[in-house]
Amino acid sequence: MSTRTRLRDSHVTLAHGGGGKAMxxxxxxxxxxxxxxxxxxxxxxxxxxxxxDPGARLAFTTDSYVVHPVEFPGGDIxxxxxxxxxxxxxxxxxxxxxxxASFIIEEGCEIALLRRVVASMRTEADKAGVRIVTGDTKxxxxxxxxxxxxxxxxxxxxxxxxHMAAKTIRPGDVAIVSGVLGDHGAxxxxxxxxxxxxxxxxSDCASLGHLIEAVLAAAPDTRAxxxxxxxxxxxxxxxxxxxxRCSIEIDESAxxxxxxxxxxxxxxxxxxxxxxxxxxxxxxxxxxxxDAALAAMQSQETGRNxxxxxxxxxxxxxxxxxxxxxxxxxxxxxxxxxxLPRIC
Amino acid sequence: MMAVAEISGVRREVNVACIAEGAPLENLxxxxxxxxxxxxxSRIDEDEAAKTLDVLRELGEAQELLDAMAEGAESLRxxx
Amino acid sequence: xxxxxxxxDPAAARGVLAEISRVTDQIGATADAPVRIMEICGGHTHAxxxxxxxxxxxxxxxxxxxxxxxxxxxxxxxxxxxxxxxxQPDVIFTSFGDAMRVPGSYKSLLQAKAQxxxxxxxxxxxxxxxxxxxxxxxxVVFFGLGFESTTPSTALTIQQARRTNVLNFSVFCNHITxxxxxxxxxxxxxxxxxxxxxxxxxxxxxxxxxxxxIAQDYGKPIVVAGFEPLDLLxxxxxxxxxxxxGRAEVENQYARVVPAEGNPVSLAxxxxxxxxxxxxxxxxxxxxxxxxxxIRPDYATFDAEQKFQIGYGAGQARAVAEPDGCACGEVMTGxxxxxxxxxxxxxxxxxxxxxxxxxxxxxxxAAYYQYGGARAVEVAK
Numbered sequence: 001m002s003t004r005t006r007l008r009d010s011h012v013t014l015a016h017g018g019g020g021k022a023m024x025x026x027x028x029x030x031x032x033x034x035x036x037x038x039x040x041x042x043x044x045x046x047x048x049x050x051x052x053d054p055g056a057r058l059a060f061t062t063d064s065y066v067v068h069p070v071e072f073p074g075g076d077i078x079x080x081x082x083x084x085x086x087x088x089x090x091x092x093x094x095x096x097x098x099x100x101a102s103f104i105i106e107e108g109c110e111i112a113l114l115r116r117v118v119a120s121m122r123t124e125a126d127k128a129g130v131r132i133v134t135g136d137t138k139x140x141x142x143x144x145x146x147x148x149x150x151x152x153x154x155x156x157x158x159x160x161x162x163h164m165a166a167k168t169i170r171p172g173d174v175a176i177v178s179g180v181l182g183d184h185g186a187x188x189x190x191x192x193x194x195x196x197x198x199x200x201x202x203s204d205c206a207s208l209g210h211l212i213e214a215v216l217a218a219a220p221d222t223r224a225x226x227x228x229x230x231x232x233x234x235x236x237x238x239x240x241x242x243x244x245r246c247s248i249e250i251d252e253s254a255x256x257x258x259x260x261x262x263x264x265x266x267x268x269x270x271x272x273x274x275x276x277x278x279x280x281x282x283x284x285x286x287x288x289x290x291d292a293a294l295a296a297m298q299s300q301e302t303g304r305n306x307x308x309x310x311x312x313x314x315x316x317x318x319x320x321x322x323x324x325x326x327x328x329x330x331x332x333x334x335x336x337x338x339x340l341p342r343i344c
Numbered sequence: 345m346m347a348v349a350e351i352s353g354v355r356r357e358v359n360v361a362c363i364a365e366g367a368p369l370e371n372l373x374x375x376x377x378x379x380x381x382x383x384x385x386s387r388i389d390e391d392e393a394a395k396t397l398d399v400l401r402e403l404g405e406a407q408e409l410l411d412a413m414a415e416g417a418e419s420l421r422x423x424x
Numbered sequence: 425x426x427x428x429x430x431x432x433d434p435a436a437a438r439g440v441l442a443e444i445s446r447v448t449d450q451i452g453a454t455a456d457a458p459v460r461i462m463e464i465c466g467g468h469t470h471a472x473x474x475x476x477x478x479x480x481x482x483x484x485x486x487x488x489x490x491x492x493x494x495x496x497x498x499x500x501x502x503x504x505x506x507x508x509x510x511x512q513p514d515v516i517f518t519s520f521g522d523a524m525r526v527p528g529s530y531k532s533l534l535q536a537k538a539q540x541x542x543x544x545x546x547x548x549x550x551x552x553x554x555x556x557x558x559x560x561x562x563x564v565v566f567f568g569l570g571f572e573s574t575t576p577s578t579a580l581t582i583q584q585a586r587r588t589n590v591l592n593f594s595v596f597c598n599h600i601t602x603x604x605x606x607x608x609x610x611x612x613x614x615x616x617x618x619x620x621x622x623x624x625x626x627x628x629x630x631x632x633x634x635x636x637x638i639a640q641d642y643g644k645p646i647v648v649a650g651f652e653p654l655d656l657l658x659x660x661x662x663x664x665x666x667x668x669x670g671r672a673e674v675e676n677q678y679a680r681v682v683p684a685e686g687n688p689v690s691l692a693x694x695x696x697x698x699x700x701x702x703x704x705x706x707x708x709x710x711x712x713x714x715x716x717x718x719i720r721p722d723y724a725t726f727d728a729e730q731k732f733q734i735g736y737g738a739g740q741a742r743a744v745a746e747p748d749g750c751a752c753g754e755v756m757t758g759x760x761x762x763x764x765x766x767x768x769x770x771x772x773x774x775x776x777x778x779x780x781x782x783x784x785x786x787x788x789x790a791a792y793y794q795y796g797g798a799r800a801v802e803v804a805k
Binding site: 351352359361362363364376378380381382383385386388389390392393395396397399400401402403404405406407408410 | 425426427430431435436438439440442443520547548549550551573574576577580625628629654658677679680681682683687689690693
């Protein structure tokens with residue numbers, strides 16, 4: 001094992017991206033140590049027995065994370081980068097295995113901040129049962145990136161016999177969300193400080209592999225799952241309805257919401273259906289397996305607030321309707337642009 | 345002229361010039377007000393709120409009575 | 425949430441809705457000959473569609489959506505002037521969120537921001553003042569738009585700017601008042617309205633007396649309403665009862681928030697800081713006399729029009745024509761429904777809006793498009 005020199009710089013400079021010794025030190029001391037990666041070759045070399053099972057499929061996904069601020073109540077960009085990509089794998093019923101992590105770092109970024117971000121990633125990866133096996137580092141001039149951007153790609157294996165897909169959703173299938181809605185979107189908005197609001201809301205950022213496995217064990221015919229990230233639950237439902245070529249009906253009074261998120265939405269005139277979630281998913285199960293799926297979710301830490309919120313129905317393809325708390329029916333459309341606080 | 349307002353656990357500093365009525369600001373603690381763009385603009389009149397809810401409730405009760413009467417009339421009709 | 429959730433109780437709605445049905449029948453109103461009630465305020469338009477009240481009330485009631493959306497009535501030329509200001513290198517241009525998406529002749533504030541202008545969203549004019557305090561080498565301009573519900577907050581902020589000597593702060597004043605466009609609508613021979621649901625938050629500032637002319641001179645009922653669904657339904661019921669009984673009065677359903685005489689501190693601040701312009705341009709309504717406010721000469725230091733020599737302040741109010749076929753004006757004054765506009769849902773959608781009514785979340789077109797007023801909502805059997 002080579003001796004690893006302790007990096008003495010406090011801030012990232014362009015030299016750290018130059019490909020020379022400074023970069024080597026940064027990678028070794030900050031990234032390779034935390035992720036325990038072997039950096040002797042340019043690529044990770046991996047095998048897993050599950051890939052060889054007849055009927056098994058490789059699942060592969062990628063996502064970039066540019067959240068601002070980089071650290072927020074409930075997490076940081078690193079935790080997000082691991083959970084987000086793991087969740088993109090597990091909603092397809094894959095068992096997640098390996099992640100890559102590429103960093104674009106702004107000149108002047110504090111090394112201490114990088115260490116915290118990387119430590120978060122390691123903690124989260126261990127929780128999710130994945131290894132970060134390869135990565136990349138670039139440094140750009142001040143102003144060309146917002147502190148740090150992270151791109152993670154993820155590989156997993158879908159065991160034979162699992163066929164979760166939005167197109168399998170049928171009228172009558174029950175819609176269940178795994179937890180309260182909008183915590184992440186609300187936490188980020190408040191952390192940005194534009195609105196000068198203060199609350200105890202924390203991001204719900206979490207990896208959900210264990211949750212999905214518990215659901216599939218109890219409800220093996222679960223049709224599809226999606227995590228309700230940007231655009232919130234409303235966007236996820238609209239996409240699923242369009243793919244499934246059916247309509248979806250939800251009940252506003254069933255939506256689980258933290259009181260503070262409701263309060264924030266009242267003040268700003270926001271609709272919690274459009275706030276991002278990073279540890280909450282929506283899934284569809286056949287009606288005869290709904291109770292079993294719900295119980296399985298509620299038995300998990302990440303699913304303790306799981307609630308049935310509606311069902312797929314026959315109707316115009318791609319339409320999502322909501323029964324308001326007041327009894328009227330209206331459409332829930334895709335989010336256009338960003339939600340902006342209302343004046344009146 | 346600033347105070348902290350709380351809506352369901354969300355807190356924000358607001359200007360209370362419109363509702364202070366020349367009294368010490370401590371008097372405002374615990375009052376319910378209408379907040380708009382960072383200003384407390386009107387105190388909620390709790391009596392008026394109760395009155396409005398009473399009227400609404402009465403309409404609801406009147407309706408329940410009518411429904412009950414209609415059901416009663418229905419049950420008195422001879423079966424076919 | 426106290427004083428909010430009780431007014432959203434669906435169980436209580438049944439009683440009001442039943443009574444609304446009864447009175448509508450007593451009036452003899454049907455889908456072919458409806459009672460036409462205008463909700464003036466954009467916030468009310470939004471609430472009606474958000475809670476599906478248009479579908480819960482009988483067909484004999486037609487809601488006419490009024491011009492009470494300050495973002496919707498903003499003329500393109502004023503948006504262009506905002507952008508001129510924002511694109512000046514030492515200016516930080518601050519605005520309420522909703523106004524940032526309205527298209528001007530070439531672009532919106534949001535697009536100007538994307539192109540490098542320093543445009544920032546604020547929740548309160550106080551936040552803009554704070555920004556000025558923290559950035560003494562920049563000029564902070566606050567886009568002051570809104571009806572009387574928002575006017576006191578900019579007035580009080582300007583007074584505070586003077587008191588604390590924050591001289592790099594100014595307001596681009598586009599405040600407008602509610603009574604003049606109502607009078608313009610009532611004077612329009614093509615408009616046929618039977619009653620009004622009055623703006624709740626404007627009224628908490630100005631009180632009830634400014635609406636007297638509606639009842640006394642034009643013989644129409646007006647009920648000042650709160651914003652929860654039960655408030656709106658109760659107000660509609662009160663309007664209907666007046667119509668049935670042949671009365672024309674100003675009534676206050678929102679008495680828990682609206683004092684009959686308004687808010688003295690707000691009114692004093694408005695009077696101190698602002699004066700009425702001889703006339704002001706309203707999108708869709710043209711020039712309306714005495715309907716807009718400008719900052720008094722006494723506070724000229726804080727008047728962006730004076731500081732930057734733009735807009736009405738510079739004596740050049742430039743009028744900009746609407747795109748061909750755009751029916752913003754007719755929709756805003758309730759003459760036609762959003763679906764009648766040739767661009768609705770085709771060239772004009774929330775993603776690519778032509779006009780402000782599709783951009784603002786209080787605009788009738790946005791409400792129709794978003795909540796499906798234009799598209800029938802099928803209920804699963």
